[in-house]
Amino acid sequence: MAVIIFGSSILIIMIPNIMRGYASKNRKNYGEALEKFNAVQQSLLSGAENVKVCLYRSNAKRMIENKNNEIEKEEKRLRNCQVSVYGLAGGMQILKRFLILAVGVYLIYRNIIKVGGLLVAVQLAEVLAAPAETLAYLLNAKNEARPLVEKYEQLAETEEDRGKTDINDIEDICVEHLSYGRNGVKIIKDVSFTFEKGRKYMLTGSSGSGKSTFLRLIGKLQEGTYQGNIRINGILLEEINMDSLYGKMGIVFQEPYLFGFSLKENIIMGRNVKDSDYEAILKKLNLGYLLERFSDVELDTEMVAKLSGGEKQRIALARAMVGKPQVYLLDEITSSLDEQNAREMEEILLAEDAMVLYVCHKIIPELKGQYEMLTF
16 A cells, blocks of 8 residues: 555656656747747837838737747647646546555455555545645746737827828928927927928038937927927828828938848838849948848847948948838938948939938038038
8 A cells, every 4th residue: 555655656756757858848949939029029129110110010010920829839839748747647646546445445355454544545645645746746837927018009000190191292391380399408499491302401410409309200200299380292290191101201210220030121121122122222332242141041139239330320221222212311321331431322312313301410521512401
């Protein structure tokens, strides 16, 4: 009887170790699925403004759903593994009780033990059962607390974001008595200006004068409210379907952001772009060598860190150019480039058949005359 009780208890405790390889593999796969999900989630959240202006929302949601499905698949496998372990442990407990009763009845029948002895054996088995099962569960347990998944409010298509009126061709952008401030500090004060189709504008002024904020207000990316009006083709910005507007704009931020995607996906952002056009733009921006260096590999943190500031800025500009925008909103896009590359980038932009609003500190004297100046 003692052999049955102690032998089965030891076997129950050993079950997790017997299935260690199977359980470890499932735990590892589940952990990797979580890690990939978190990496994609963090990347999309960090580059939320790029996701928005490049109309990448549906792709981002699909990417999140795919990673979430992978988590659910691996979690199901992990659960099945746990059910197997716990089921075996539970089955051994049932078998142990059956054997105790069977052997006990046989021994009573042979007058080897009394009924009281069987009751003692059953009680002893029950006393050992709980700690044995608990120990088995603890040996197989892992931290399965899934990270809280943030709802992608930045990526959500709300009526407030979408507006009402579609924009087909951008003829002009008219700013009327525009003022903006935060925390009691006036950043932009009573600016009025009309930007016309196909013309090139340079926005200059001292640091902190509101140039970058001005671009972000036109792109409806700045938090807070402003006084005055911003009209596109005579339509108030608040009444415009922003998806239709972003489809006509190429916006490059002062601090370029690269996602943990392939170089190609970082640039085309889910848009229907021919390979020939994609490669031509990279070569035009002196980035053709990246085609071979990165090919279809995903850019991890280490790869991004090895890119120079100028390379990141040109990749961000390529991202804007592949959409063939009618309007460019550019914020210090040559600040990390040497003089030669900066000149080449500006010459490319000046040749574009598009309206250009360009915030710049490093003015190239020979090209200055090709811009209309707006000083803040």
